[in-house]
Amino acid sequence: MDKNRQILLAKRPQGLPDQSTFKFEETSVPKPGDSQVLVRSHYLSVDPYMRGRMNDTKSYAAPFEVDQPLTGGVVGEVVTSNHPDFTDGDFVTGRLNWADYTAADGAYVQKINPETAPITTALYVTGMPGLTAYFGFMDIGQPKAGETVVVSGAAGAVGMIVGQIAKIKGCRVVGIAGSDEKVTYLKHELHFDEVINYKTSGNIREALKTACPNGIDIYFDNVGGDITDAVLLQLNFHARVALCGQIAHYNAEKVESGPRFLPYLLTRSVLLKGFIVRDYADRYEEGINALAKWLNEGKIKYKETIVEGLENAPDAFLGLFRGENLGKQLVKVID
Amino acid sequence: MDKNRQILLAKRPQGLPDQSTFKFEETSVPKPGDSQVLVRSHYLSVDPYMRGRMNDTKSYAAPFEVDQPLTGGVVGEVVTSNHPDFTDGDFVTGRLNWADYTAADGAYVQKINPETAPITTALYVTGMPGLTAYFGFMDIGQPKAGETVVVSGAAGAVGMIVGQIAKIKGCRVVGIAGSDEKVTYLKHELHFDEVINYKTSGNIREALKTACPNGIDIYFDNVGGDITDAVLLQLNFHARVALCGQIAHYNAEKVESGPRFLPYLLTRSVLLKGFIVRDYADRYEEGINALAKWLNEGKIKYKETIVEGLENAPDAFLGLFRGENLGKQLVKVID
Numbered sequence: 001m002d003k004n005r006q007i008l009l010a011k012r013p014q015g016l017p018d019q020s021t022f023k024f025e026e027t028s029v030p031k032p033g034d035s036q037v038l039v040r041s042h043y044l045s046v047d048p049y050m051r052g053r054m055n056d057t058k059s060y061a062a063p064f065e066v067d068q069p070l071t072g073g074v075v076g077e078v079v080t081s082n083h084p085d086f087t088d089g090d091f092v093t094g095r096l097n098w099a100d101y102t103a104a105d106g107a108y109v110q111k112i113n114p115e116t117a118p119i120t121t122a123l124y125v126t127g128m129p130g131l132t133a134y135f136g137f138m139d140i141g142q143p144k145a146g147e148t149v150v151v152s153g154a155a156g157a158v159g160m161i162v163g164q165i166a167k168i169k170g171c172r173v174v175g176i177a178g179s180d181e182k183v184t185y186l187k188h189e190l191h192f193d194e195v196i197n198y199k200t201s202g203n204i205r206e207a208l209k210t211a212c213p214n215g216i217d218i219y220f221d222n223v224g225g226d227i228t229d230a231v232l233l234q235l236n237f238h239a240r241v242a243l244c245g246q247i248a249h250y251n252a253e254k255v256e257s258g259p260r261f262l263p264y265l266l267t268r269s270v271l272l273k274g275f276i277v278r279d280y281a282d283r284y285e286e287g288i289n290a291l292a293k294w295l296n297e298g299k300i301k302y303k304e305t306i307v308e309g310l311e312n313a314p315d316a317f318l319g320l321f322r323g324e325n326l327g328k329q330l331v332k333v334i335d
Numbered sequence: 336m337d338k339n340r341q342i343l344l345a346k347r348p349q350g351l352p353d354q355s356t357f358k359f360e361e362t363s364v365p366k367p368g369d370s371q372v373l374v375r376s377h378y379l380s381v382d383p384y385m386r387g388r389m390n391d392t393k394s395y396a397a398p399f400e401v402d403q404p405l406t407g408g409v410v411g412e413v414v415t416s417n418h419p420d421f422t423d424g425d426f427v428t429g430r431l432n433w434a435d436y437t438a439a440d441g442a443y444v445q446k447i448n449p450e451t452a453p454i455t456t457a458l459y460v461t462g463m464p465g466l467t468a469y470f471g472f473m474d475i476g477q478p479k480a481g482e483t484v485v486v487s488g489a490a491g492a493v494g495m496i497v498g499q500i501a502k503i504k505g506c507r508v509v510g511i512a513g514s515d516e517k518v519t520y521l522k523h524e525l526h527f528d529e530v531i532n533y534k535t536s537g538n539i540r541e542a543l544k545t546a547c548p549n550g551i552d553i554y555f556d557n558v559g560g561d562i563t564d565a566v567l568l569q570l571n572f573h574a575r576v577a578l579c580g581q582i583a584h585y586n587a588e589k590v591e592s593g594p595r596f597l598p599y600l601l602t603r604s605v606l607l608k609g610f611i612v613r614d615y616a617d618r619y620e621e622g623i624n625a626l627a628k629w630l631n632e633g634k635i636k637y638k639e640t641i642v643e644g645l646e647n648a649p650d651a652f653l654g655l656f657r658g659e660n661l662g663k664q665l666v667k668v669i670d
Contacts (some may be wrong), residue, residue: 052602062440148561238614254593255594258595259591265578266610267387268609269608269609271608272607274600274602274606326419
């Protein structure tokens with residue numbers, strides 16, 4: 001308990017990150033200052049957007065600093081509190097270090113109630129990925145019952161929530177995923193109407209045509225690349241595209257080439273909107289309430305892929321780009 | 336007066352249309368049926384979107400029929416009326432034939448008042464191009480004073496109205512056009528803040544950086560292609576893109592390749608929306624009122640390029656793709 005293991009950004013990756021991107025070190029446990037709490041990490045959230053923060057470029061989130069701990073969504077327990085709102089034993093979530101311990105300002109962590117739901121849901125269904133799914137799909141997608149929704153990265157953390165919200169809203173849901181295990185889970189556990197395994201389906205455009213006989217009204221994009229190219233050329237008039245992730249391109253070292261689809265978006269009066277969950281910060285309560293209700297009612301199910309041990313967090317992150325995770329990728333830090 | 340000249344679609348063009356796309360014929364003057372009016376054309380509107388209607392593909396407007404007259408915006412005079420709302424001598428506008436005469440259902444033409452404004456403004460500032468500029472810029476652009484607006488095809492019919500509305504709304508306006516004559520007109524007559532001649536500016540990205548030191552908040556796109564590529568990679572966080580025209584691609588015979596900019600739209604939370612003016616059909620009155628007011632107040636000026644003679648309409652259309660027109664391209668049909 002007197003040592004603090006942490007994972008630092010060793011250097012900014014060129015292209016695909018690897019183990020050399022990360023550095024592991026042990027320091028002493030930090031001492032919380034005034035108004036701070038010392039949080040012992042239980043679970044870390046591992047998210048594709050973190051790749052963007054490894055670059056030293058203008059984006060929605062400030063870049064990680066080289067030789068500083070990576071940060072991300074964490075749930076943990078308050079072990080020392082210098083803030084009046086918190087006492088030892090409180091469970092909290094916040095953007096904390098990839099470390100055993102973080103000393104954080106009390107204003108920047110939120111208390112969670114371990115009685116109402118498993119604490120990891122604060123990193124998933126009622127946390128950032130759930131809110132991302134909720135606002136992107138509801139606000140940009142503007143779903144109407146009977147419409148056809150396509151979700152790429154459908155078996156990822158955000159994708160599987162999007163598909164379930166779409167079902168709740170009465171839409172026909174077609175998922176795109178990359179393994180038979182994922183396809184089976186989405187079809188039989190989450191009741192997606194159709195799921196395409198893009199690795200085995202052959203021509204993705206033809207597979208989409210078959211799966212979407214009435215065209216595509218809403219596309220929730222987590223991936224970019226060839227899959228998105230195929231979808232964008234099959235959109236209906238007045239379709240909406242929520243641009244949530246572009247994992248196919250996060251490791252690109254320069255601007256890649258692809259089909260020009262603006263003429264298609266024009267003639268179909270398509271709305272395409274990039275977004276980050278923070279765009280909806282003033283509506284988080286609405287989103288959390290809706291998601292918690294659906295979760296309690298059993299209308300939203302979820303799947304977590306949990307890796308044990310802080311030291312395995314880098315590999316869990318690299319696994320995102322190999323498409324290994326089903327649902328939310330987490331790292332369990334405590335024994 | 337007993338002959339009716341008309342221009343038909345001879346065949347669907349592959350790529351760039353040419354004179355062989357069109358066929359000229361003389362028939363007898365049609366007789367208006369019940370509830371119809373016979374309209375003698377004074378001016379035809381020549382618009383880039385007509386290229387799309389020459390293809391036999393799903394789009395927002397039904398394709399032209401081969402061996403049938405082309406249709407488009409026309410202003411003319413009622414010479415025979417079988418409809419109670421119209422009398423001989425009324426000026427009207429509607430989607431009519433590229434011909435001396437059209438027999439049209441009275442329900443599909445609108446009366447215009449030649450006393451309040453020149454009749455050609457019904458094909459321009461207070462007609463389809465003006466409304467296109469108004470709704471695309473106001474509804475998708477959501478301009479705020481002080482923001483930087485870039486307009487491509489700035490010296491075209493829609494572009495020059497967009498730029499002027501942007502000035503009315505207190506924005507900094509940067510136009511992109513293709514000749515020194517156009518640049519001079521936009522800068523000195525319409526008071527654009529900066530105008531880039533993309534044919535002589537060298538690197539368009541550098542020219543944009545210089546012209547837009549605070550980045551780009553709104554992009555109104557009439558052209559697509561390299562110009563749009565350059566703009567899309569320089570957008571500010573929460574920028575809006577109104578996708579109005581893609582003239583660089585209208586003659587493409589297959590999907591072309593270009594840079595993948597979805598990752599950029601994502602990380603900047605950009606809104607991109609294709610639209611056609613008909614999306615705003617229930618708000619036309621608002622648009623017409625605003626445009627007519629600005630026109631009367633002298634806050635919107637306009638330029639027309641008028642070709643004389645119905646027989647020259649095909650060449651006027653082909654000229655759009657050579658970038659010949661300054662402002663609205665019209666054909667004067669009557670002597």
